[in-house]
Amino acid sequence: MSPCSIQTLQPSPQHQQQRQYVVGYALTSKKVKSFLQPKLEGLARNNGISFVPIDHNRPLSDQGPFDVVLHKMTGREWRQILEEYRQIHPKVLVLDPPDAIKRLQNRQSMLQCVADMNLSEFCGKVGVPRQLVIQRDASSIPDFVAKAGLRLPLVAKPLVNDGSAKSHELSIAYDRFSLQKLEPPLVLQEFVNHGGVLFKVFIVGEAIKVVRRFSLPNVTKRDLLSNAGVYRFPRVSCAAASADDADLDPSVAGMMFYHVTVFEGTQFIESFLLGTYSKDYPKNFVKDWIWENAWV
Numbered sequence: 001m002s003p004c005s006i007q008t009l010q011p012s013p014q015h016q017q018q019r020q021y022v023v024g025y026a027l028t029s030k031k032v033k034s035f036l037q038p039k040l041e042g043l044a045r046n047n048g049i050s051f052v053p054i055d056h057n058r059p060l061s062d063q064g065p066f067d068v069v070l071h072k073m074t075g076r077e078w079r080q081i082l083e084e085y086r087q088i089h090p091k092v093l094v095l096d097p098p099d100a101i102k103r104l105q106n107r108q109s110m111l112q113c114v115a116d117m118n119l120s121e122f123c124g125k126v127g128v129p130r131q132l133v134i135q136r137d138a139s140s141i142p143d144f145v146a147k148a149g150l151r152l153p154l155v156a157k158p159l160v161n162d163g164s165a166k167s168h169e170l171s172i173a174y175d176r177f178s179l180q181k182l183e184p185p186l187v188l189q190e191f192v193n194h195g196g197v198l199f200k201v202f203i204v205g206e207a208i209k210v211v212r213r214f215s216l217p218n219v220t221k222r223d224l225l226s227n228a229g230v231y232r233f234p235r236v237s238c239a240a241a242s243a244d245d246a247d248l249d250p251s252v253a254g255m256m257f258y259h260v261t262v263f264e265g266t267q268f269i270e271s272f273l274l275g276t277y278s279k280d281y282p283k284n285f286v287k288d289w290i291w292e293n294a295w296v
């Protein structure tokens with residue numbers, strides 16, 4: 001670590017007059033590790049913002065005072081603690097209040113807002129993969145899939161999307177009968193070939209960040225004929241799978257628009273469709289949109 005580590009940096013004079021904000025956070029240790037990087041804490045400190053861990057062994061109201069509560073916790077008890085805290089401290093900004101994100105923690109309801117969008121096909125179309133929710137009884141999955149007319153292969157995803165490791169345990173199924181091995185409740189989505197590249201869009205207010213990531217490769221008819229069974233696959237499109245600087249075949253370089261964590265989705269979608277969105281990626285990548293996590 002260089003002698004002038006980020007911790008020794010003093011806020012510059014103009015910052016010293018700055019209003020100080022305190023963010024109380026309730027995150028899993030994994031999330032703290034991935035999110036609260038020293039660089040972020042240093043940048044925040046230089047802008048008058050400090051992050052303070054919330055102690056789950058003490059009443060939340062005895063802690064702080066906080067200007068913002070940042071959390072990524074679930075569970076009835078925590079929801080109740082947070083709701084009671086919000087009643088007592090209405091001026092504290094609680095990010096992701098439980099009721100506001102409930103529909104995002106279900107892989108069916110999170111897509112409903114996109115499926116319901118009636119956006120004109122301007123320079124692309126917006127859609128979601130054809131999918132089927134299986135609440136229980138794995139033995140009847142093959143019949144349900146046949147009746148729904150879903151095309152193989154299928155991507156199987158836990159219905160609950162609460163940020164737990166289990167909620168990211170995805171599988172790909174090459175034949176219907178192997179589907180009986182799956183563990184409901186789950187969503188079965190038709191696999192959409194997209195050239196092995198997808199875009200993730202992160203939006204908070206006016207701030208938009210588009211990143212390109214490697215994804216699952218296309219599944220050919222030959223793959224389908226030569227594969228059978230259900231296979232768990234790892235997390236393929238996380239930060240380490242960046243394709244931003246990859247030299248991609250032009251036919252692939254923007255084929256599919258996929259995973260959107262959008263806090264103000266409709267404006268974002270319309271700006272893309274209307275061609276008014278001025279960002280790095282060529283408009284033509286707005287060719288075949290599949291929305292999985294459009295967080296509106």
Ligand SMILES: Nc1ncnc2c1ncn2[C@@H]1O[C@H](COP(=O)(O)OP(=O)(O)OP(=O)(O)O)[C@@H](O)[C@H]1O
Binds near residue numbers: 214216235293
């Ligand atoms: N219907 C689909 N067709 C093709 N590929 C898909 C489909 N659904 C998911 N994938 C692939 O699986 C990856 C993970 O899917 P998804 O984003 O739904 O799960 P997740 O657990 O929320 O992912 P993340 O690890 O990015 O949070 C996607 O990045 C994509 O590569």
Ligand SMILES: O=P(O)(O)O[C@H]1[C@H](O)[C@H](O)[C@H](OP(=O)(O)O)[C@@H](OP(=O)(O)O)[C@@H]1O
Binds near residue numbers: 162238
């Ligand atoms: O592409 P990245 O790695 O940023 O994907 C994120 C994803 O957008 C979500 O933020 C995940 O958070 P959860 O929904 O809480 O799981 C991140 O998962 P994490 O377990 O790595 O925090 C993904 O990395």
